[in-house]
Amino acid sequence: MAKKQKKFRPKARxxxxxxxxxxxxxxxxxxxxxxIREVYERYGFDPIExxxxxYTDALGKFLPDSDRPNEGVFSLTDxxxxxxxxxxxxxAPLARHVAESYQHLNLPYRTYRAGYVFRNEKPGPGRFxxxxxxxxxxxxxxxxQADAEMCMMMADTMEALGIRRGDYxxxxxxxxxxxxxxxxxxxxxxxxxxxxxxxxRAIDKLDKFGIDGVSELLGKGRMDxxxxxxxxxxxxxxxxxxVIGYISGSEKLANDGQRELDTMAAIFKACxxxxxxxxxxxxxxxxxxxxxxxxFEAELLxxxxxxKGQTVQFGSVGGGGRYDGLVQRFMGQPVPATGFSIGVSRxxxxxxxxxxxxxxxxxxxxxxxxxxxxxxxxxRYQNMVQQLRNAGIRAExxxxxxxxxxxxxxxxxxxxxxxxxxxxxxxRQAGEVQIKDLFEGKQISENITSRQEWTETRAAxxxxxxxxxxxxxxxxxxxxxxxxx
RNA sequence: GCAGUUGUAGCUCAGUUGGUUAGAGCGCCGGAUUGUGGCUCCGGAGGUCGGUGGUUCAAAUCCACCCAACUGUACCA
Numbered sequence: 221m222a223k224k225q226k227k228f229r230p231k232a233r234x235x236x237x238x239x240x241x242x243x244x245x246x247x248x249x250x251x252x253x254x255x256i257r258e259v260y261e262r263y264g265f266d267p268i269e270x271x272x273x274x275y276t277d278a279l280g281k282f283l284p285d286s287d288r289p290n291e292g293v294f295s296l297t298d299x300x301x302x303x304x305x306x307x308x309x310x311x312a313p314l315a316r317h318v319a320e321s322y323q324h325l326n327l328p329y330r331t332y333r334a335g336y337v338f339r340n341e342k343p344g345p346g347r348f349x350x351x352x353x354x355x356x357x358x359x360x361x362x363x364x365q366a367d368a369e370m371c372m373m374m375a376d377t378m379e380a381l382g383i384r385r386g387d388y389x390x391x392x393x394x395x396x397x398x399x400x401x402x403x404x405x406x407x408x409x410x411x412x413x414x415x416x417x418x419x420x421r422a423i424d425k426l427d428k429f430g431i432d433g434v435s436e437l438l439g440k441g442r443m444d445x446x447x448x449x450x451x452x453x454x455x456x457x458x459x460x461x462x463v464i465g466y467i468s469g470s471e472k473l474a475n476d477g478q479r480e481l482d483t484m485a486a487i488f489k490a491c492x493x494x495x496x497x498x499x500x501x502x503x504x505x506x507x508x509x510x511x512x513x514x515x516f517e518a519e520l521l522x523x524x525x526x527x528k529g530q531t532v533q534f535g536s537v538g539g540g541g542r543y544d545g546l547v548q549r550f551m552g553q554p555v556p557a558t559g560f561s562i563g564v565s566r567x568x569x570x571x572x573x574x575x576x577x578x579x580x581x582x583x584x585x586x587x588x589x590x591x592x593x594x595x596x597x598x599x600r601y602q603n604m605v606q607q608l609r610n611a612g613i614r615a616e617x618x619x620x621x622x623x624x625x626x627x628x629x630x631x632x633x634x635x636x637x638x639x640x641x642x643x644x645x646x647x648r649q650a651g652e653v654q655i656k657d658l659f660e661g662k663q664i665s666e667n668i669t670s671r672q673e674w675t676e677t678r679a680a681x682x683x684x685x686x687x688x689x690x691x692x693x694x695x696x697x698x699x700x701x702x703x704x705x
Numbered sequence: 706g707c708a709g710u711u712g713u714a715g716c717u718c719a720g721u722u723g724g725u726u727a728g729a730g731c732g733c734c735g736g737a738u739u740g741u742g743g744c745u746c747c748g749g750a751g752g753u754c755g756g757u758g759g760u761u762c763a764a765a766u767c768c769a770c771c772c773a774a775c776u777g778u779a780c781c782a
Contacts, residue, residue: 232715236774280782292781308782341781342706421780444778448708509782591740625740633742644740658742665743675741 237343238350247582249568252381253334253354256562259377260332260356263369268331270313272338276303278316280510280549294340306338310355311543311559318359318557319550327360334564346566355540357559359547364480367514367542367558368487374518374538374560375497381567382576383520386496392484392516393504395541396477398423401466404473405459418453423467424505427535431468435460467503480514506539515541516560524573534570538562583700585614586693587632590622591644604641604653604689611690613697632658638700639693642681653689656681657696 234240241249257267276295294306307313310333318329334354343349356373358366371390378388402408402416422437429442436442438460441452455463465471472478481500488498506515517539524534540560547555586608588601601617608615618628632640642654660680668674684692 312782339781345776442778444708446707446709446777448778450707450778589741623739626738626742629742631742640741642740646740656741661742669744671738671745674743675738678741681741 235349237348239348244581245568248571249352249564252568252571253564255380256334256354256377257332259373259380263330263356263373263376265330265332265356268314268317268333269335270307270310270317270333272306272336273304274307274313274316276305278550279305279307279312280546292340294338307335308339309337310335310353310561311357311546314355314357314359314559315543315546315557316550318547318555322551322555325359328366329359330357331359332356346569348565351566352564354562354564355559357557359557360555361558362544362556364483364514364542365487367516368484370540370558370560371484371498371516372488372491372493374516374562375493377562378518381571383571383574387522387574388518388520389496390498390516390518391501391504392481392498392514393500393502393506394477394481394514395511396475396513397473397481397502398477398505400473400475400477401463405455405462415453419455419463420505422453423463423503426467426503427533431464434467435464438463469502477513484514506541510543510546511541512544513542514558515539518560518562520570522574524570534573536563537567537570583614583697584635584637585616586639586641586697587628587635587637588615588617588641589625589628589632589643590618591625591642592648593622600648601643604643607690608693611694613690613693629656629658633662639696641689641693643686647683650683651686652683653686654678654681654683655689655692655696657699659700 276293279293293308295303296305298304314331314333318325332355334352336350336352338350340349356370358370371392374390375388378390379385398420402412402419406412407416407419419438422434425437426434429437433442437450437452438455439452439457440454442450444450462471466473485500488494504515504517506517517536519536520534522534538561540558542556542558544554544556547557588605588608590598590601598617605615605617618631620627620631622628629640638657638659640656640658642656643652647653656678657680664677664679665674668677668679682692
């Protein structure tokens with residue numbers, strides 16, 4: 221049987237882990253970035269931008285395996301066979317930039333940047349393979365006062381975005397303190413490296429699993445919902461108790477890290493950033509690899525309802541810390557640096573939840589309908605549009621098939637346009653145009669039941685002299701300008 | 706990677722113990738109505754039933770393998 225020959229039809233679908241962004245989202249993001257930028261500028265940071273691609277070795281990743289070249293990052297080979305990758309964060313490219321232009325820089329070098337980063341890994345709810353980060357860094361500042369400034373700037377940023385004090389907290393810890401704890405439970409030395417990592421990862425999951433879950437992970441292991449088992453760090457009962465004691469704050473150590481934390485706490489106090497804004501928190505772990513000193517994390521504390529209707533805390537929207545070794549990779553000489561990163565997309569979701577993004581909604585354009593389709597009329601309609609535009613009003617001529625007038629109003633209705641302009645032969649002869657208030661018309665029409673009444677009512681429509689087009693449209697728009705509809 | 710669940714129209718899904726031409730709602734297009742958004746009515750387009758192989762007179766349905774998505778978990782520079 222010869223099958224009917226079919227044309228190849230590609231399935232229209234997004235690559236997994238990527239999203240299309242549309243109108244209101246883009247506007248809201250722009251607005252949000254503007255607010256963040258204002259704070260950073262006020263703190264004396266300057267913008268800088270690096271490209272999305274870097275040579276793979278510059279990102280701190282070893283050359284890709286030939287069989288799995290894209291593990292974790294998106295990589296490709298250049299014309300000259302060098303491996304390049306899409307950046308997976310904004311810190312590694314900054315380190316490269318600093319190392320490359322070191323002799324021209326005036327240290328301390330204070331910069332910020334926003335941009336997309338890419339991770340080639342399994343996406344999940346709220347986790348994408350392309351997402352936006354907004355970073356600020358100070359390079360060439362060795363003291364923890366630079367770290368303290370980062371924490372305060374993060375707090376200010378949260379508030380500039382409209383997040384109330386108490387709805388967020390900046391949690392601060394120090395890698396050196398964590399190292400001390402590991403030493404105290406007998407995990408010092410190379411032979412325990414793997415176990416140390418497991419312990420740190422277990423601590424990092426306090427948010428997710430609570431004290432009980434973390435205890436299981438520190439000990440024998442934990443069973444997840446699907447029944448899969450995660451092997452634990454294998455600490456004995458005493459070890460588990462001591463780690464738990466430490467992360468809950470009941471046990472303290474005296475070491476360098478703790479002294480740095482004390483200095484930072486003193487700065488916060490002097491600047492009147494209390495516990496409700498910035499909090500020393502021994503369970504804060506973050507970035508397990510390159511951080512060398514203070515680490516910090518911005519966390520949102522208010523509850524949100526997730527897709528399953530469960531109430532959960534929103535959690536982390538950004539973090540950072542000190543990375544004194546990152547520039548050294550390129551230069552051999554140590555260059556102290558500290559910075560933090562805000563997850564813009566995640567923060568957007570949070571602000572939506574708080575209802576902080578609805579206010580500045582833009583009104584849809586005025587639509588000038590096309591009644592007569594001769595060349596002269598088309599010019600006339602377009603001229604009306606230009607008059608409106610010149611007066612600063614968003615406007616457009618209907619660009620679809622003008623054959624059916626009903627379609628034009630349907631289009632305007634679905635776009636949520638406030639006003640339609642109508643001029644056919646009759647109006648033209650009288651030197652008038654019809655201005656239809658679509659919002660009001662919608663309300664009036666709710667009580668109309670018969671088709672005939674519907675078409676003949678011409679609800680919320682007024683006829684005005686052509687010369688008054690702009691001023692009359694403005695009158696109608698003024699009723700809706702502040703985001704009502 | 707590991708584990709669980711699920712794959713039928715653009716979307717949400719139904720499809721009986723295997724049985725004729727695979728259905729519905731929504732959406733889309735056209736018409737009633739080429740000058741008025743909604744409602745209503747009529748008509749239409751749209752399907753590799755995730756893929757391949759097998760069992761059978763006969764497979765969306767049963768079997769095997771593969772693929773993909775979702776969820777959890779692990780990893781995450």
